[in-house]
Amino acid sequence: MVEIRIHGRGGQGVVTAAELIAIAAFKDGKQAQAFSSFGVERTGAPVESYVRIDDQPIITRQQIYRPNVLIVQDASLLGAIDVAKGADKNTLIIINTAKNKDELKINLPPGARKNNLHFIDATKIAIAIIGKNIVNTVILGAFAKATGLIGLKSLEAAIKEKFVDQPNLVAKNIKAVKRTYQSNI
Amino acid sequence: MNNANYKSQMLEGSRAIALTIKNISPAVISAYPITPQTHIVEDLAKFKADGAANYEYVRAESEFAAASIVAGASAAGVRTYSATSSQGLLLMIEVVYNIAGMRLPVVMTCANRALSAPINIWNDQQDVMAARDAGWILLFAENHQEAVGQHIMAFKIAERLKIPVMANVDGYIMTHTYEPVIIPTAEQIKRYLPDYTPVAGQFLDPENPVTMGVLATPAHYMEIRQELHDDLTASLKTIDLEYKKYHSLIQNSKFKIQNYKSKFKIIDNGLLEYIGPKSPQTIIVALGSVISTIKDTVAESKDVGILKIKVFRPFPAEEILKIIKPAKNVAVIDKSISLGHIGPLASDIKAVAQGQTTANITSFVVGLGGRDITKEIILKIIKLAGRKSDRARFIGKV
Known part of the structure; x- marks a missing residue:
C-alpha cells in the first residue's frame, strides 16, 4: 500500500487533489481511498488530505502518519507546522516553492535522498495557466511523473470527471498537469 | 434486465447515497441546507435542478420544517426521504418522535456528527443517541457499499412495517471519503423494492378518512406505546429477512465489490x-x-x-x-x-x-x-x- 499525504491551505484544492489521485488510481485498476482532515471551510486554514493506493481492498480509516509520498502545496506552512512529520528517508517529497532547498525551513527526515525531493514553482505555473494560485493539478502532473503511481491518461480522465459541472476548468487543468508531467522534475 | 452490469465507481459517500436515493426515487424529499448538512441533499437538489430526477424537492426553512414536510408527505401516502446531521437532528427531534408515533414510513439519513457545545462539526455518534428512544429503526453502516444497501432496504422495511428508518453514516469519515462502491440502477432496485402503495385507511385519503396523531388519554396511551415497542422489537425478523432478500436479488454473486477477507468464520x-x-x-x-x-x-x-x-x-x-x-x-x-x-x-x-x-x-x-x-x-x-x-x-x- 502506498500512503500519500497532502498539505496546503483551505481554498488551494488540497481535498480535490486527493480525490483526483484516488479517481485516477481507480481508473488504472487499483484500489484507492481519499479523505481529508478538514477545517471548517475557512480559506487559508491549514488542511491535510490523504490518499491510499493498493492492489488489495483498503480497510483502515485512520489518518496517514507515515506517508510514502508527501505533497506540500503551500511552502508558507513549513515554518508553521511540521509537515514532514512521520516521513522517512524513502518518502518522496514534492514542495511548491520558488526557493531552493537551502532556503526552506523544513525538517527533512534524516538520510533523505536528494532525488526524493522535488521543488516546483507551481504557483507561477498555476497563475500562468489557470489564472489563479490553485496549484493542485500543476503538482499532480509532477506527482504522476515522479511516482508513476497514476497514469497521465487516467489523471486527465479524473479531471474531466471531477470538473464535469465546470467545463471551463477542464482544459486549463489538463494543460497544467501536462506542463509538469512533461517537464524534467 | 440481467444483473451482470454492476459497475464499481470511485465515489464520495454522500454522492453514493444521493445516487442511490435518486434511483429509489421517493416522491418527496425535503431538507434544510445549512451546516451541518451533507452533500447528499446538495446532490439531490442538483439532480432535480438538472431535470434528472422526478421527486419533489422542498427546500425547508429549518430542520424542524424539513422533518414536518416529510412527515406530512408520508401521511399523504407517498415515499419520502430526508437527510440531516448533528444540531439539525436535534432541531427535528420533536417531529422525529411524532413520525414514529404516527407510524409513518419515513427514511432519513443521519450523517453522524458531534453536538454543541463546544461547537464542533466533525464526526462522532452523539447526535443519533438523542433519537435513540424515538421508535425508529436505527441502522449503522461500516462502508459505502453497506450504506447503499441499507438505504435501499430501509425503504422496504419502513414501508412494510410502518416504522421509520434512520440510516446512520459517520460524518466526514464516510460522507466525505472516496472509495469504490457499486450503485444499483433504478431497474435493479425496482426488482427488490417495488413502487410504494400505501394501505387504504393508513394514510390521509378523502375516500377513507383517518385521524393521525390523535389525543390518547391515560386509558389508551400506554397500549399504543407498547404496541409500537412490540412492533419495533419484532421488526428484527423482517430486517434480517430483507437483508437476505436484498443479497439474493441485488448484492449477489454477480455484484463484484472487493471486500475484507478473513480466515475466520x-x-x-x-x-x-x-x-x-x-x-x-x-x-x-x-x-x-x-x-x-x-x-x-x-x-x-x-x-x-x-x-x-x-x-x-x-x-x-x-x-x-x-x-x-x-x-x-x-x-x-x-x-x-x-x-x-x-x-x-x-x-x-x-x-x-x-x-x-x-x-x-x-x-x-x-x-x-x-x-x-x-x-x-x-x-x-x-x-x-x-x-x-x-x-x-x-x-x-x-
Missing part, C-alpha cells in the same frame, strides 16, 4: 457481523465505520473477535448474546457518551449480558468531535479490555 446477517475465533479472549463491539480500522488492526488475531452491530434499535439482544458468551472480555467502543454514565452501546451490552455471562464488559469512548481513531488506540483498548472498570474510559490518544 464470518457470521453475517441483517443484524450484525462477527469476524473472529470461536472462543476469543476479547471481543470488540462497535457501530459504524470504526469497524474498518478495527479489522485492519486486529486482522487474523486468534485472540480477538470483532462484532459489528448493524441494527442498534431494535437491539438484537439474543443474537449479540450468542456471540459474546464465549469471550473472556468484551470491549465496547462508543463514539458517544451518556454523560454521567457510560457509552450507550456499552450500557446495552451490559444489560444483555446480565446474568448470562461472566465476561468482563467495559466501556471505551473514542473519537469524540472528530478525534482520529488510530490503530494504536485500538491496540490500547485490547490491552485494557481485561481490566475491570465500571466507568467509561476515554481513549483519546496513546
